[in-house]
Amino acid sequence: MAGEGEKKPVLEMVQADGADEGCVTFVLHDEDHTLGNSLRYMVMKNADVEFCGYSITHPSESKINFRIQTRGGIPATEPLRKGLNDLSDVCQHVLNTFQVRFCFRFNSN
């Protein structure tokens, strides 16, 4: 699954010359709507984010362009990091709730 020999990029950052750290387009490789849409939702829930969107450049290539623009001069990697952490915490909570519910049902049968 992982490339051996030459290193394949996983995450790239593209920034226009002259733009501040708050407007960055991240290129996430080997990803599609599964992570793109859910991460976009978590980042949009952040009050510091002025714009967040993602697009799939071409359906034959499995990579997404994920753009974040922040207000107040905050570097764009911060909302991205917070969004990833929040999404991971949501998954953990969903997992715990599901396992509790399943054990509850299993024991009551």
Next chain:
Amino acid sequence: LRRRGRRGSKMAANMSNVEDIRSRVLLGEFGVKNVHTTDFPGNYPGYDDTWDMQRFQKNFTMDIVDLDENCMEFDMVGIDAAIANAFRRILLAEVPTMAVEKVFIYNNTSIIQDEVLAHRLGLIPIKADPRLFEYRNSGEDAGSEIDTIQLQLKVKCSRNPRASKDSSDPQELYLNHMVYSGDMKWMPIGNQADVFADANIGPVHDDILIAQLRPGQELDIIMHCVKGIGKDHAKFSPVATASYRLLPEITLLEPIEGEKAERLKRCFSRGVIHLEELNGKKVAMVVNSRLDTCSREVLRHDDLKNLVKLGRVRDHFIFTVESTGVLPPEVLVTEAIKVLMTKCQRFLNELDNTDME
């Protein structure tokens, strides 16, 4: 209502219907409104929509409605469509399983072509816990015991000497003329015989018909199964299907009684509307909107369509997961959630690595 052509008209948000816009999808006569999630910070004055983990944990519940060996129906309430859809997509395409990948055909004298036979063998679900195996590295041709399962299919069809002279039933005339998936035998490699001593590795179902033979034809095939994901090829998908729907909501705007109530009951699926006897008249009441299939039939009747409000609750998902038998459905759901966590972790590590450089 401002009309914006086919892009959909937006409802004016005032005090009375803000809650409706935020939490319900409206099913209208000609279209569906308020589909998208709009509760992002800044959209609604007076609401704090910033992500709050405590509030999410307080509002989030799950409920397992139906569970049997292969199929599970459960509810997820209080989560957004983006994340619920991510779970659905992962269940279909990114939870790994084992399936036949390489087919070594030593002898195939049947009328099924080699490639058609190999394609059919690949689609047979293999009962082996994929968590105990590793992915095969792309460079290797020969498999090792940690990433490959070897199966053998060796069937020869012959004439039945004990058949009566004038029978025409193939069941009686021939021996081994139907090749079923139960004929696939596991050949353990390396230490698999010890590690998987009690797990009988083989196809999930024994009665899948692979090919039909006639006397003199035979199949002599060795198969290698590897671990893969549905994104690569649909044979690796662990679910027959995984889908979700939103909980329907039916509101009666005014009391409906008598003959109209009878017609209203017929517009919905069975069990949704119940007719109560009140003061000698039959009054319609919504008993169980979950059973409704949202056909919007009631909107086709001019005298009933303004008495009912149809909608769906935007954050209540009714999931149905049907497994092919490789893993039980509850294990599939937990694996799907772990896959999403792994994806997030991968990018978090990457961010940390680039920060340190």
